[in-house]
Structure formats: C-alpha cells, structure tokens
Amino acid sequence: MALPRTANTWSSGLDFPNRLFERGSNDYELYEQDGEFVLTVELPGFDPAEITVTWDDGVLNVAGEHEDEFRNTRRTYHRRFRFPKTVDDDAIEASYQNGILTITLPTVVDAAATGTEIEIES
Structure with missing residues (x-):
C-alpha cells in the first residue's frame, strides 16, 4: 500500500497542477425559465444581513x-454575473433560505437584442 506523498516545503502552498487548470467552483446555478433568469447561490453559514x-x-x-x-x-464571497438580455430592473427579487440565495430576474417582454450582425466570410 502506497502512502500519500507530502509536498516539499517550497511547494506546500502552491497546489500548482490543480490550480493551473482550475475552472471555478460550482457554488451557483443559473438558468432561464418562463421569461426570467433564476440564479441560485450556495452561501451556507451566512446571515441575510451579511x-x-x-x-x-x-x-x-x-x-x-x-x-x-x-x-x-x-x-x-464575491461574484459578478452579466446578463445578455434586457432585465426588468424594478422586478428583480431575492430571497435567502437554508443557505441558498435565490435571485429572479424577469426579462423585458419583446425586448430586442441590440447589436450588429457580423457577416461571415467563406
């Protein structure tokens, strides 16, 4: 049975291979449903006032x-989320229950996406 290797003192805090390819944590879920975005964020141990x-x-x-x-x-904890559609600013709601923050962001009905179409050359 092989014993786990301990890190050398010079590399003890680096965790180099894992951090190099880290893709972020899975502490939130974002989806679109029934004309609104729903974002849930795991924040166990926090008080709503915090x-x-x-x-x-x-x-x-x-x-x-x-x-x-x-x-x-x-x-x-700090995270920013950018939304691609127009959101009804006055209708955004947030609740916190059992360590889960839930934010609903209703989209503006019939909001046209702005931007310019880019021609694809072949």
Whole structure:
C-alpha cells in the first residue's frame, strides 16, 4: 500500500497542477425559465444581513462577508454575473433560505437584442 506523498516545503502552498487548470467552483446555478433568469447561490453559514445583491447596467453583483468571532475566522464571497438580455430592473427579487440565495430576474417582454450582425466570410 502506497502512502500519500507530502509536498516539499517550497511547494506546500502552491497546489500548482490543480490550480493551473482550475475552472471555478460550482457554488451557483443559473438558468432561464418562463421569461426570467433564476440564479441560485450556495452561501451556507451566512446571515441575510451579511449578503449584498446589487444590479448595475446588466451586471448582478453578489457579495457576502461573514465573521465568526468564536472561531476567529472571516469568510468572504464575491461574484459578478452579466446578463445578455434586457432585465426588468424594478422586478428583480431575492430571497435567502437554508443557505441558498435565490435571485429572479424577469426579462423585458419583446425586448430586442441590440447589436450588429457580423457577416461571415467563406
């Protein structure tokens, strides 16, 4: 039976092979359903007062900061989400239950996507 190898002291904090190809965490889920985007973010251990959700010109910011004085630890969370369709700013809603933050972002009905079509050369 082979014993796990311990990292050398010079590379102990690097975790080089894993971090080099890291693709991000799976702490959220985003999908579109019935004319709205639904975003769920896992934030266990946070109090709703420790979470801030802001909307600014098509970008949703989710931030949280939790301090555990008993354990003398501090956890922070920050992620930005850009949305491709027009969202009804006044109808965005957020709720937090059992460690899950759920944000619904209704899209504007019949909103035309803006932009320019790019011709493909062959």
